[in-house]
Amino acid sequence: MRTPLFTLILSAIAAALYLSFRFIDNDYLFFAGYVVLQYVVIATAWNVLGGYCGYVNFGSAGFFAIGVYSTIFFYNIGQSPGDVFPEFLLGPMQWIFPLPLPVLILLGGVFAGLVGLGMGYLTLRLRGVFFAIATLALAVVLETFIVNWPFVGGSRGAYVIPPEKIAVFGTFIQYLFVLMLILAVGSLVAARLVERSRLGVGFATIRDDELAAEASGVPTLRLKLVATVLSGALFGMAGAPFPFYIGYVEPGSAFNLSYAVNAIAMPMIGGTTSWIGPMVGALILSTLQQVVTVTISSAVNLLITGLLLIGFVILAPNGLVGLWQGWTARRNKS
Amino acid sequence: MSQIMGEPVTETFDDVAEPLLAIDQLGKRFGGFVALDTVDLSVPAGQRLGLIGPNGSGKSTLVNCISGTLQNETGSVMFGGRRVDGLPAHQRARLGLARSFQLPRPFRSMTVAENIRVPLIYTVGARHGVHLTSSELEDRCLEVLSLVALQDKAKKSPLDLTQVEMRKLELARAMAAEPKLLIADESMAGLSHSEVEDIVALLIRMNQRGVTIIMIEHIMRAVMAFSQRLVVLVSGRKIADGAPDEVIKDKDVVGAYLGT
Numbered sequence A: 001m002r003t004p005l006f007t008l009i010l011s012a013i014a015a016a017l018y019l020s021f022r023f024i025d026n027d028y029l030f031f032a033g034y035v036v037l038q039y040v041v042i043a044t045a046w047n048v049l050g051g052y053c054g055y056v057n058f059g060s061a062g063f064f065a066i067g068v069y070s071t072i073f074f075y076n077i078g079q080s081p082g083d084v085f086p087e088f089l090l091g092p093m094q095w096i097f098p099l100p101l102p103v104l105i106l107l108g109g110v111f112a113g114l115v116g117l118g119m120g121y122l123t124l125r126l127r128g129v130f131f132a133i134a135t136l137a138l139a140v141v142l143e144t145f146i147v148n149w150p151f152v153g154g155s156r157g158a159y160v161i162p163p164e165k166i167a168v169f170g171t172f173i174q175y176l177f178v179l180m181l182i183l184a185v186g187s188l189v190a191a192r193l194v195e196r197s198r199l200g201v202g203f204a205t206i207r208d209d210e211l212a213a214e215a216s217g218v219p220t221l222r223l224k225l226v227a228t229v230l231s232g233a234l235f236g237m238a239g240a241p242f243p244f245y246i247g248y249v250e251p252g253s254a255f256n257l258s259y260a261v262n263a264i265a266m267p268m269i270g271g272t273t274s275w276i277g278p279m280v281g282a283l284i285l286s287t288l289q290q291v292v293t294v295t296i297s298s299a300v301n302l303l304i305t306g307l308l309l310i311g312f313v314i315l316a317p318n319g320l321v322g323l324w325q326g327w328t329a330r331r332n333k334s
Numbered sequence B: 001m002s003q004i005m006g007e008p009v010t011e012t013f014d015d016v017a018e019p020l021l022a023i024d025q026l027g028k029r030f031g032g033f034v035a036l037d038t039v040d041l042s043v044p045a046g047q048r049l050g051l052i053g054p055n056g057s058g059k060s061t062l063v064n065c066i067s068g069t070l071q072n073e074t075g076s077v078m079f080g081g082r083r084v085d086g087l088p089a090h091q092r093a094r095l096g097l098a099r100s101f102q103l104p105r106p107f108r109s110m111t112v113a114e115n116i117r118v119p120l121i122y123t124v125g126a127r128h129g130v131h132l133t134s135s136e137l138e139d140r141c142l143e144v145l146s147l148v149a150l151q152d153k154a155k156k157s158p159l160d161l162t163q164v165e166m167r168k169l170e171l172a173r174a175m176a177a178e179p180k181l182l183i184a185d186e187s188m189a190g191l192s193h194s195e196v197e198d199i200v201a202l203l204i205r206m207n208q209r210g211v212t213i214i215m216i217e218h219i220m221r222a223v224m225a226f227s228q229r230l231v232v233l234v235s236g237r238k239i240a241d242g243a244p245d246e247v248i249k250d251k252d253v254v255g256a257y258l259g260t
Helices: A003-024 A027-052 A060-079 A087-096 A101-123 A128-147 A172-196 A198-208 A210-215 A220-239 A242-246 A257-270 A276-295 A300-315 A319-333 B059-067 B089-095 B112-128 B134-147 B163-176 B193-208 B220-226 B251-258
Strands: B021-030 B033-043 B048-052 B074-079 B097-100 B181-185 B212-216 B229-234 B237-242
Touching: A003 A027, A003 A172, A027 A060, A027 A172, A027 A198, A027 A220, A027 A257, A027 A276, A060 A101, A060 A128, A060 A220, A060 A242, A060 A257, A101 A128, A101 A172, A101 A220, A172 A198, A172 A220, A172 A242, A198 A210, A198 A220, A198 B112, A210 A220, A210 B089, A257 A276, A257 A300, A257 A319, A276 A300, A276 A319, B021 B059, B033 B059, B033 B074, B033 B237, B048 B059, B048 B193, B048 B220, B059 B089, B059 B097, B059 B181, B059 B212, B089 B097, B089 B112, B097 B163, B112 B134, B112 B163, B134 B163, B134 B193, B163 B181, B163 B193, B193 B212, B193 B220, B212 B220, B229 B251, B237 B251
Parallel strands: B048 B212, B048 B229, B097 B181, B181 B212
Antiparallel strands: B021 B033, B021 B074, B229 B237
16 A cells, blocks of 8 residues: 555544544543553554664653653743743744644654664664663663753642643643644554665664674664654654643653553554554553553553563564464465 | 795785785784784685685684674775775675675565565665666566575575575575675585585676675585685684695695694
């Protein structure tokens, strides 16, 4: 399927989803749907580096939080431009701030992408478990940095007060939901595009054998940097609207372990070799978590994720997509 | 030709004005261990060069320094009149320097044909700045695979191949890059008599298509059948360089292998 057609179909599905939610007219659906879609973006972001290139990133929460705190930073500037800018700049700045949410999302993506570039440059000479440890350390360093930065709230946290109503969409949560829906569609299209391009072939050679890749002319370091930037930017964009969703952010929630765990678990459960896997994993696992939160308890969330992850790693290391491919291959043979 | 044991040979067998590969005073250490000690080697275009030496003599290190998998510490590597030491491996590949690995390193998640596509995309395509269409790519893949008689296995996973097929895939992937120089690092270890002949014939065919080949090998029958020139490496030094039947009679070479 060509990319424009694929984009069109995915957008149609997304539009149908939004309209059916609107028809049901229950804000809870938008609240829960936002989180599920956020995890579709997060799982896809992780998979660009972890699934395509084989570099396991444990620092997902750090990249997500960069998006979150980029929004807090610009939101705080917008709250009181007079404290931040000198007199002569105040006029134009009051015209620019407060920044609209789509711009904040792009900014979150830019910052997280830049940090991804820096991290890639520093750590991509490390292999396997050492790379994973370095990414984990990066998240800790970032959290320490945020905790000690009073302008974005430090350890006290920061409030973001979303407007109650918004034009066209009605409630603000519907607006957030639609933005996240667009992001999810965009990241899936991007992941699929990468997968089928020369870039995707290069990523796969890095995952399989870096020495052989270099010998075949693949510029492995440059491609890995592309992957860390793309992955980081998607994480950042997933995190940027979060303060508006949650209303109050503190480092403990922005850098929460659940982001790092889910970012790994969802692609692993869905399957890491194609764009479908992270999407399926995120949809199933995140929906399950939402249901469990309401019906049983919010504390059971990560337990379920952990148990499913262990089960899949042992029983179906290639995830649901791998199971499906195995099943169709067997059926074709017989 | 014969030299005192331990003295590196500095003169080369073939003095051509513009050699394809010119290695000058190449040195590489691993900690306190000297893997390569001032190795000189000049290879004219079109030659079939055999490189032998006991285990641990530095053959693979030399290959790695030429192809860019490792970086040399002293000396220089010139390829096609251009200094290449310091360049990353993928840039050397694009200049026309291809290698196969001692243990086959196929891209496991891809089919045999997709393995061949990688150098077609990243070396041939990048070199000319034009990228082949997918049908052109497919044709070229099959063409390269038919060189090594693997065209029927194009859609298989490399993991389903036999040992000899795996070696052929390794060579085919190197050949797909349209190299000027191919370094075959022990591509016959562990193969049967007829399989060895198969690979030697394949390498000679590739040479006849105009590719300069350096073959590293332990199987002397293959080395003698293949080489126009033979270089012997012992403890990181070149101790002999010349016509194969003369070199194997050299007392230093015999001494190095038999320990006398």
